[in-house]
Amino acid sequence: MEYTFDLEKNKDKLTEYKDFLKMIKATNGALMPALQKAQELFNYLPKEVLKIVSEELRIPLAEIYGVATFYAQFSFIPKGENQISVCLGTACYVKGAQAILEEFEKELGIKQGETTSDLKFSINEARCLGDCSKAPVVMINSTLFPLVKKKDVKKILEDLR
Amino acid sequence: MKTVKLTIDNKEIEVDSSLTVMQAANSVGIKIPNLCYDERLDIFGACRMCVVEIEGSKKLQTSCSTKVRDGMVVHTKTEKVIQARREILRLLLDNHPNDCLTCEKAGDCLLQDYAYEYDVKFRNHTGKIRDRYIDDSNPFYVYDAQKCILCGLCVRVCSRLQVTGAIDFVNRGFDTIIGTPFNDGLINSDCVSCGNCVSVCPTGALMPKSKEKFRTWEVEKVKTTCTFCGVGCQINLLTKDDKVVGVEPVKNAVNEGLLCVKGKFSFNFINHPDRLNAPLLKEDGVFKEISWDRAYEIIKEKVDKYMAENGPDSFAGLSSARCTNEENYLFQKLFRAVLKTNNIDHCARL
Amino acid sequence: MDKNRLISIKEEKRAKIIENLLQNDLIELVEDKVVLKGDYYKNQLRIALRNCDIINPFDIEEYIAFDGYLALHNVLTNLSQREVVDIMKNSLLRGRGGAGFPTGKKWEEAFTFDADQKYIICNADEGDPGAFMDRSILEKDPHSVLEGMAIGGYAIGANKGFIYVRAEYPQAVKTLKHAIEEAKTLGLLGKDIFKSGFDFDIELRLGSGAFVCGEGTALIESIEGHRGMPRPKLQRTAHVGLWGKPTIINNVETFANVAPIILNGAEWFRSIGTEKSPGTKVFSLVGKIENAGLVEVPMGTKLRDIVFDIGGGCQNNKEYKAVQTGGPSGGCIPKEYLDVAVDFESLASIGSIMGSGGMVVMDENTCMMDIAKYFLEFSVDESCGKCIPCREGTRRMYEILELITEGKAQMSDLEELENLAHVVSDTSLCGLGQTAPNPVITTLKYYKDEYIAHIVDKKCPAKSCKPLITYTISDKCIGCTLCKKNCPVDAIQGELKVKHSIDIEKCIKCGSCYEVCPVKPVKAVEIY
Incomplete structure (x- = not known):
């Protein structure tokens, strides 16, 4: 998906982000918190923002890109307003989480790792959300949906629309 | 200097206690294969080719990252060791194009040498191979991800020795490649085209863009001093039929195996017809x-x-x-x- | 803050909490000890989970009410660093993160190594799918971890601690942040704790979704702001760790055990569990089990007791098939080993590992090849890609398992799988790679006949691998049309009250027909 970062629209967020960088700049190992904050603020890691990180923290851009592509939580396309994480941990897997994931994919017409064109939803498979006794579980933003069944998917999505 | 006594392949030796098993073995002429080791860089431990058997430990140990100890008994060529190396090479070949016939690196490729030494051949399989990704945006050299074994030498030379940090590992696991920010290509990166990454690449993944066609065994190496500046970098001119076709840095010299863009890639003028070969009088x-x-x-x-x-x-x-x-x-x-x-x-x- | 204040908070709060819990019928008092009520808890012994579901994690005073921070006070005011290290060594507490390295010995390594700065790290990057012990402790009893870290910090001479916690645990992050603030406010963290001259601060660092960061050196790389690629161990992290300084990494559950050991003594701890693995272990009992949840029992408890007495056996009266311990690094334990004692040595002797404590129960409908494939896929996804055997080898293993579960494999593939399993395990750089083949090695050991059934007979005995099963409708069909209505691809024909049939060309083996078939006791939809 092509997506251009709107500098004008994100002006306030950028100011906030730059202040944040100034604050953490001196701490050891500031890169991870810097990327986490960027992902949180902008919902993805825009090129423009990573360039600011590189300048502020004095870390080569290649290294930053290397780190950002290593960790699953960082993305280079905007995540949806509603971030759906379908847990595929063992407990959920043996209880049919794969089918739940497929149902979300079918309903939204996107694959895991993608975002709907209206930026409303994105789907990700998650690695064990640690709620195994309520498997299969789905986390949307920070709300947890326990004991999800395939037929619940439609309803869950409707409530969010 | 504290020393320790140890036995490597039934040879009793006494070495500095700060050495690794690989360094100790090298010091007495026992070569241990490796694809990611470079004495100028920190130990990386990625290729696992340098595994050896050490009496008393159940698992194989990588000799690059194991320090010598007093009384240590090391075997570098047991059947178990050789088998492990063969399997590692096989895994590499499974994910490597079978084009040594036409690959420019043939004859000077560490992977090829080891595959020959350990008698490992390409085989057919239906599994996945790394996606095709070629970055030829730089005017002097080209990166081919399919030939890359991810030893990380290029990344480490770029960041630790050249101190440019233009490239790094990108992605994770099986999908890892060596890349530039946002895969925008070397030409758009911080790359200064020093070519030190090309010099350390053990395979054909990073290759100079060559004007001449030549096989590595056809060239004669002429050691000389780079004439571009006063540093005195030692280089080998690769010559074929009295033509310079390439340059490689000399390792044990003032430049420690490094060069700059001029020394590494600027040699085509040597064969240029306009070049003065004798004094002219007007x-x-x-x-x-x-x-x-x-x-x-x-x-x-x-x-x-x-x-x-x-x-x-x-x-x-x-x-x-x-x-x-x-x-x-x-x-x-x-x-x-x-x-x-x-x-x-x-x-x-x- | 001083001891008197701790005692007065304890006396004031404790009775109130107990009274409240008793009123709500959540606990009972056994020999003056608070125990959660119910059969599920009856056979448990909770040390690491001692306060979980009893105290309010957002109120430090409730933690103090149950002897919280008394151990830290004792350590800082009465014991030397050496003495603390010795108590931990004598307790024989072994790391609860998986490898089981003796904690006291680890601390001693860092304590005796001279350096201007040392660090202590809590590994809260619990990533084993199917395990959530650490998450519960972090969310329900964060101070037990903070106190354990402070004690460890004092013992080794570190005044700075880091908690590396998974980003997937937002609630744990919130709880920890709050707990650290509260502890600072009361002077239990920060400068000159209990006027002992000892300073100790804890900082949170978040993971960002990389399982391999649970590996010590990868975790350090991550905190330093790099790709989480493990380092070769030329030097011990206890000597050269975070930013090149001596560093101790223990996991959440290990830290949660520290304060009780200091308070009750090493002897007490050793009286629980087995000789070589003293104390208790928390397990997350999940999968196809009746009572899923966290279980803390003494080491050496029989697997049968955990699965059946506490867990209540498999759901829907299905037959127990196996339990997977240790997640993707572990192995499965079949029926014949149900009486194995669950401790580090016994599990290793049958090819599995203790791991961090995940226990996923499988029943007769679980295909072990499918499970092995699942774990291998996990390892392929989570491999950092640094070393060749793990990056390339796990992928090839996964591909063979794919062929097997699709019925496309030959017996020679099985040999290759076994061969690869040994190479990857023998030559990989870090624990992830070295243990990734375990699910394959153990299933090959205990379920070779199932492998052969997949390869030679092209059948999945558990009737789980889609390409190897066919759905048919037997004569028991009453023609209710339910299956026909539910079939997503219209593969079922048949009139009302007439026996239906499935067009196997169209059938996508989704199982909807089987699920809805109302015929009892044996369904009319059959799977072959």
């Missing part, structure tokens, strides 16, 4: 080739003439950064002591 508006002896004679004649007519300060000397310190010293000596003038300068001051 007579009646036309340049004519003369001998060096004749040239010196003319210089001497003219110096004597103008010295008599106008004195020492009618001379000025301008020296070049491509000369060594010693040459520059001699040059100013010539002007000050022989020509008796202080009119001497150097292009680096410009």
Whole structure:
């Protein structure tokens, strides 16, 4: 998906982000918190923002890109307003989480790792959300949906629309 | 210096206690194969080719990252070790294009050498191979991800020795490649085209863009000093049929195996038809080739003439950064002591 | 803050909490000890989970009410660093993160190594799918971890601690942040704790979704702001760790055990569990089990007791098939080993590992090849890609398992799988790679006949691998049309009250027909 970062629209967020960088700049190992904050603020890691990180923290851009592509939580396309994480941990897997994931994919017409064109939803498979006794579980933003069944998917999505 | 005694392949040796098993083995001429080790860099431990058996430990140990201990008994060529190395090579070949016939690196490729040494062959399989990704945006060299074994030497040389940090590992696991930010290509990265990554690449993943076609076994290596500046970097000119077709840095020299873009890639001018090979003398508006002896004679004649007519300060000397310190010293000596003038300068001051 | 204040908070709060819990019928008092009520808890012994579901994690005073921070006070005011290290060594507490390295010995390594700065790290990057012990402790009893870290910090001479916690645990992050602030406010963290001259601060660092960061050196790389690629161990992290300084990494559950050991003594701890693995272990009992949840029992408890007495056996009266311990690094334990004692040595002897404590129960409908494939896929996804055997080898293993579960494999593939398993395990750089083949190695050991059934007979005995099963409708069909209505691809034909049939060309083996078939006791939809 092509997506251009709107500098004008994100002006306030950028100011906030730059202040944040100034604050953490001196701490050891500031890169991870810097990327986490960027992902949180902008919902993805825009090129423009990573360039600011590189300048502020004095870390080569290649290294930053290397780190950002290593960790699953960082993305280079905007995540949806509603971030759906379908847990595929063992407990959920043996209880049919794969089918739940497929149902979300079918309903939204996107694959895991993608975002709907209206930026409303994105789907990700998650690695064990640690709620195994309520498997299969789905986390949307920070709300947890326990004991999800395939037929619940439609309803869950409707409530969010 | 504290030393320890240990046994490697039934050879009892005494070495500095700070050495690794690999360094200790090397010091007595026992070569242990490796694809990611470089004595100039921190231990990386990725290729696992240097595994050895150490008595008393159940698992194989990588000799690059195991320190010597007193009484240690090491075996570098047991069946278990050889089997492990063969399997590692097989895993690499499973994900490597079978094109050694036409690969420019053939003959100088560490992967090829080891595959030959350990008798590992390409095999057919239906599994996944790494996606095709070629970055040929840089004018001097090209990266081919499919030939890359991810030893990380290029990344580490770029960040630790060249201190540019233009490339890094991108993605994770099986999908890892060596890349530039946002895969925008080397030309858009911080790359300074020093080519030190190309020099350390053990396979054909990073190759110079060559104007000439040649096989690595056809070239003769001529060791010389790079003439671009006064540092004195040692290089091997790769020559074929009296033509320079490539340059490689010499490792045990002042430049420690490193070069800059000029030393590494600027050699095509050597074979250029416009290049001067002999002194020229302009007579009646036309340049004519003369001998060096004749040239010196003319210089001497003219110096004597103008010295008599106008004195020492009618001379000025301008020296070049491509000369060594010693040459520059001699040059100013010539002007000050022989020509008796202080009119001497150097292009680096410009 | 001083001891008197701790005691007065304890006396004031404790009775109130107990009274409240008793009123709500959540606990009972056994020999003056608070125990959660119910059969599920009856056979448990909770040390690491001692306060979980009893105290309010957002109120430090409730933690103090149950002897919280008394151990830290004792350590800082009465014991030397050496003495603390010795108590931990004598307790024989072994790391609860998986490898089981003796904690006291680890601390001693860092304590005796001279350096201007040392660090202590809590590994809260619990990533084993199917395990959530650490998450519960972090969310329900964060101070037990903070106190354990402070004690460890004092013992080794570190005044700075880091908690590396998974980003997937937002609630744990919130709880920890709050707990650290509260502890700072009361002077239990920060400068000159209990006027002992000892300073100790804890900082949170978040993971960003990389399982391999649970590996010590990868975790350090991550905190330093790099790709989480493990380092070769030329030097011990206890000597050269975070930013090149001596560093101790223990996991959440290990830290949660520290304060009780200091308070009750090493002897007490050793009286629980087995000789070589003293104390208790928390397990997350999940999968196809009746009572899923966290279980803390003494080491050496029989697997049968955990699965059946506490867990209540498999759901829907299905037959127990196996339990997977240790997640993707572990192995499965079949029926014949149900009486194995669950401790580090016994599990290793049958090819599995203790791991961090995940226990996923499988029943007769679980295909072990599918499970092995699942774990291998996990390892392929989570491999950092640094070393060749793990990056390339796990992928090839996964591909063979794919062929097997699709019925496309040959017996030679099985040999290759076994061969690869040993190479990857023998030559990989870090724990992830070295243990990634375990699910394959154990299933090959205990379920070779199932492998052969997949390869030779092209059948999945558990009737789980889609390409190897067919759905048919037997004569028991009453023609209710339910299956026909539910079939997503219209593969079922049949009139009302007439026996239906499935067009196997169209059938996508989704199982909807089987699920809805109302015929009892044996369904009319059959799977072959």
